[in-house]
Amino acid sequence: ETGVTQTPRHLVMGMTNKKSLKCEQHLGHNAMYWYKQSAKKPLELMFVYSLEERVENNSVPSRFSPECPNSSHLFLHLHTLQPEDSALYLCASSQASGELSYNEQFFGPGTRLTVL
């Protein structure tokens, strides 16, 4: 248990569906992240929110739309996905600090997404 929860854990959707992934962190952190993990590929950063403001969008297709209503919650809205978008989607959080410290990211268990 890392203090970061994700729902649902598994999701199967068609290419025309609209669905949302939810992430919640109970650690009091002020930065949250969405990653995509595909087989045999490195974790890919999709979005970063720091202090609820999106600070990075790594050229992710517009069919993925993030939302961060407050520092504890992060959503990933999915629309018109492609089969190649099937992957494990991981959420993470961290505490930004000016001091030299780990500031490691704490990951949720992920949502296993299958697009048919």
Added chain:
Amino acid sequence: GQNIDQPTEMTATEGAIVQINCTYQTSGFNGLFWYQQHAGEAPTFLSYNVLDGLEEKGRFSSFLSRSKGYSYLLLKELQMKDSASYLCAVRGPDRGSTLGRLYFGRGTQLTVWP
């Protein structure tokens, strides 16, 4: 560009010692992390190095050489539960109050045999 390289797979026997290497070429360096990820679970933090040298934490140790762009994770007294994927990640430069992003390697799948 960012390049993080680590072996794809390694095997070892219970009680043995294994060293997982990671080499990196990144524009900017702000620390190196090792994470452990069991199948179907979240990656969990193992270690962090920002200065050269060895950091020891129980059965796990991590080493960093910034001049060589090289790190390794050393696992001693291997146990079956250590079978997992080990992810090397380099943190890029901070941007103001925003921490540098992490660049991950593909992960090393370690299998520990009895």
